[in-house]
Amino acid sequence: MIADLTLPVGDGTARDACDAARHRMRTVTTSSPDQARPWTAYGWTIPEHATVDQDGWRIPWQHEYEMWLRGHATPADATTAAEALVRADLTRALAGIDHHLVTVTATVESLGIDLHLHPDSD
Numbered sequence: 001m002i003a004d005l006t007l008p009v010g011d012g013t014a015r016d017a018c019d020a021a022r023h024r025m026r027t028v029t030t031s032s033p034d035q036a037r038p039w040t041a042y043g044w045t046i047p048e049h050a051t052v053d054q055d056g057w058r059i060p061w062q063h064e065y066e067m068w069l070r071g072h073a074t075p076a077d078a079t080t081a082a083e084a085l086v087r088a089d090l091t092r093a094l095a096g097i098d099h100h101l102v103t104v105t106a107t108v109e110s111l112g113i114d115l116h117l118h119p120d121s122d
Contacts, residue, residue: 001065001082003090004102010056014047017057021045025061028093037089039067060102063090075108082106 009020022045029042043063051058065086072078083104090101 001067001086001104001106003063003065003086003104005061005063005090005094006100006102007059007061007094008055008057008098009059012057014050014057017050017059018045018047020057021059021061024097025063025093028063028089033068039065039085041065041089065089078108079106 007021007024009017009024012020022043025043030037031040031042033039041063043061045059045061049060065082067082067085069078069081072081083106086104086106087101090099
């Protein structure tokens, strides 16, 4: 799942703006799934894509989620669930920030058996 968004990040150089975007997006970056966020997520930007408007820099940010979803009858059902989770995560993390969510793109990589069964939660 990939989310493309634009963030307002203030003044300074394009590199400063990218650093500010990375700092702002730390709340939605995780390398270890847990009960609250059963996914990994990370993002990036390129300083050359930064633009300036009347309020300072705006940075395009691409955020990628990797999710393992269970209990969906079809890939379309899994895609819909994944998109809803991503939108909710970004909305919560960016509340009060004038961001623009451009696209959320989901790709179902494969269907199969989860080889990592957890007796307490599976």
